Amino acid sequence: MQRRIFLLGSAAVLLLPLPAMADTGIQATLYKNPQCSCCEGYADYLRQNGFTVDVKPTNDLAEISRKAGVSEELEGCHTTFIDGYVIDGHVPVNVVRKLLSEKPAIAGITLPGMPMGSPGMAGEKTETFTIYAVTKDGKAPTVFATE
Numbered sequence: 702m703q704r705r706i707f708l709l710g711s712a713a714v715l716l717l718p719l720p721a722m723a724d725t726g727i728q729a730t731l732y733k734n735p736q737c738s739c740c741e742g743y744a745d746y747l748r749q750n751g752f753t754v755d756v757k758p759t760n761d762l763a764e765i766s767r768k769a770g771v772s773e774e775l776e777g778c779h780t781t782f783i784d785g786y787v788i789d790g791h792v793p794v795n796v797v798r799k800l801l802s803e804k805p806a807i808a809g810i811t812l813p814g815m816p817m818g819s820p821g822m823a824g825e826k827t828e829t830f831t832i833y834a835v836t837k838d839g840k841a842p843t844v845f846a847t848e
């Protein structure tokens with residue numbers, strides 16, 4: 702009788718739906734200005750790299766960034782949230798993965814502006830990208846990675 706109950710229990714576990722992450726990738730929410738097209742380019746880039754991206758057009762992007770810890774001078778052109786972190790601008794996916802695997806005690810990371818040749822942006826890369834780590838406690842940003 703004990704054994705029979707055990708087997709039924711195992712079968713029930715197997716019939717449960719798989720966790721969403723198993724087949725749809727890591728969930729990302731990307732806020733952008735309604736007019737921004739390179740932001741869509743970045744959403745597609747994340748999708749190509751296995752993320753599930755929910756794009757939310759908004760007219761309050763600056764405020765969303767600021768509340769997430771990204772000051773005006775460090776803002777990118779869209780604001781993504783993944784796994785509790787803010788990822789602002791056209792941050793290369795290997796840097797996003799570094800953040801998600803290292804899980805540092807920061808609010809998130811940002812690549813300010815819209816550098817040429819960054820993921821989702823047109824053009825040739827002409828300069829080193831500096832990706833900054835930001836916090837919500839008013840500390841100065843630090844360099845998280847360079848590409």
Ligand SMILES: [Cu+2]
Pocket residue numbers: 739740778779791815822
């Ligand atoms: Cu852009």
